[in-house]
Amino acid sequence: MTDMSAKTYRAIQVSRPGYLEMVDLPLVPPGPGQVRIRVEACGICHTDAMTVEGGVTDIVYPRVPGHEVVGCIDALGEGVTGWALDRRVGVGFLAGNCGSCAECRRGHFTACRDQRWTGVHHDGGYAEMMLAQANALVSIPDALAAVEAAPLLCAGITVFKALKKSGARPGDIVAIHGVGGLGHLAVQFARKMGFRTVAIARGREKEGPAKALGAHHYINSAGEDAAAALLVLGGARVIVSTVTAPKAISPLVAGLAPHGRLMVVGVGAEPVEISPFALVQNDVSVSGSLTGTTIESEDSLAFSVLQDIRALVETVPLAEARQAYDRMMRNQAQFRIVLTM
Numbered sequence: 001m002t003d004m005s006a007k008t009y010r011a012i013q014v015s016r017p018g019y020l021e022m023v024d025l026p027l028v029p030p031g032p033g034q035v036r037i038r039v040e041a042c043g044i045c046h047t048d049a050m051t052v053e054g055g056v057t058d059i060v061y062p063r064v065p066g067h068e069v070v071g072c073i074d075a076l077g078e079g080v081t082g083w084a085l086d087r088r089v090g091v092g093f094l095a096g097n098c099g100s101c102a103e104c105r106r107g108h109f110t111a112c113r114d115q116r117w118t119g120v121h122h123d124g125g126y127a128e129m130m131l132a133q134a135n136a137l138v139s140i141p142d143a144l145a146a147v148e149a150a151p152l153l154c155a156g157i158t159v160f161k162a163l164k165k166s167g168a169r170p171g172d173i174v175a176i177h178g179v180g181g182l183g184h185l186a187v188q189f190a191r192k193m194g195f196r197t198v199a200i201a202r203g204r205e206k207e208g209p210a211k212a213l214g215a216h217h218y219i220n221s222a223g224e225d226a227a228a229a230l231l232v233l234g235g236a237r238v239i240v241s242t243v244t245a246p247k248a249i250s251p252l253v254a255g256l257a258p259h260g261r262l263m264v265v266g267v268g269a270e271p272v273e274i275s276p277f278a279l280v281q282n283d284v285s286v287s288g289s290l291t292g293t294t295i296e297s298e299d300s301l302a303f304s305v306l307q308d309i310r311a312l313v314e315t316v317p318l319a320e321a322r323q324a325y326d327r328m329m330r331n332q333a334q335f336r337i338v339l340t341m
C-alpha cells in the first residue's frame with residue numbers, strides 16, 4: 001500500500017534496454033483527460049519485451065513497462081467525465097485513441113493512427129502509481145479480484161476478440177495453438193463459446209492442464225504431425241496461434257478445413273512463412289488480431305464472470321519483477337505471472 005502522503009512512488013523502470021531496476025518516481029497530478037491510478041496488480045506479458053529489450057519501436061527511456069494494469073482511481077484530471085475517485089479500473093495495451101483521425105471517425109478505435117501503447121509510449125503498470133488516459137479505462141467487475149482481472153486486459157481480450165471475430169460457429173473445430181498465458185485463456189473461452197476445442201502444445205506436460213481447462217482434444221506437436229492430427233478430427237475451422245515461435249505456426253495451415261482461418265495473435269520477432277499451395281488448395285485465410293476496445297474488454301470481463309473463466313496466475317511482489325520477467329521469457333511462468341503492489 002502506498003503512503004499517500006508520500007511524494008514519490010516505487011516503480012520498476014527500464015533505464016536502458018535490458019536494465020530493469022526499482023526506482024522512486026515523483027508523484028505528479030494527472031493531466032487533462034487523464035486519471036491517476038493506485039495500481040494493485042499488473043500482469044507480465046511477452047509484449048513487455050518490446051520495452052525491456054528495446055529495438056522494436058522508438059521508445060524514450062527510462063520507461064516503466066506493463067499493460068495489464070488493475071487499480072483504483074486516485075486522482076482525476078481536468079475534463080474527465082464518467083469516472084470517479086476510487087472506481088476500480090483497468091488499462092490494457094492500447095493507451096487511448098485520439099478520437100479525430102480517419103480510423104477513429106470510422107469507429108475503428110483500435111486502428112487509431114495516433115494510438116499510444118501502455119508501457120511503451122507511456123509509463124505502465126510495473127509501479128505503485130500510474131497515469132492513464134480516461135478513454136483507455138476499463139471498468140472492473142466486483143466479482144473479479146485485481147490479480148484475476150489483470151491478465152484478462154491483454155491476454156484475455158486478445159484471444160476473446162480473435163475467437164469472436166473468427167467466424168467459428170458452435171460445434172466447429174477450433175484449435176488453440178500454445179497453452180501459455182494467452183492459450184490457457186483461449187482454451188477456456190473456446191470451450192465456453194461452444195466450440196469443439198483442440199489444444200496444441202509441445203510435449204505431454206500441458207495435456208492435463210489443457211483438458212482440465214476445457215479442451216476436448218489435445219495434440220502434442222512435438223510427438224506427432226499436428227496438422228495431420230487436426231485433419232483426423234475433421235480439420236480446423238479456426239486455429240488461433242498464441243505462440244511466439246513463428247516456425248511452429250507454418251505447418252499448422254495444412255490442418256485447416258476448407259475455408260478455414262488461421263488467426264495469429266502471438267507476436268514473435270521472426271516472419272511466419274506460409275506455403276501458397278496450402279493457402280490456395282483449401283481456400284484458407286490468415287489474419288491477425290489486435291486486442292480490442294475498452295468496451296470489448298468489458299465484454300470479455302463480463303463473459304469471464306458469466307462463464308467462470310479465470311486466468312491461472314502466480315503472484316509475485318513488485319520488487320521481484322526482474323526475476324519474474326526473466327522466468328516469463330524462458331517460458332517458465334505457470335500460465336501468467338502477476339505483479340502485486
Ligand SMILES: [Zn+2]
Nearest residue numbers: 045047154155
Ligand atoms: Zn500484452
Ligand SMILES: [Zn+2]
Nearest residue numbers: 098101104112
Ligand atoms: Zn485516432
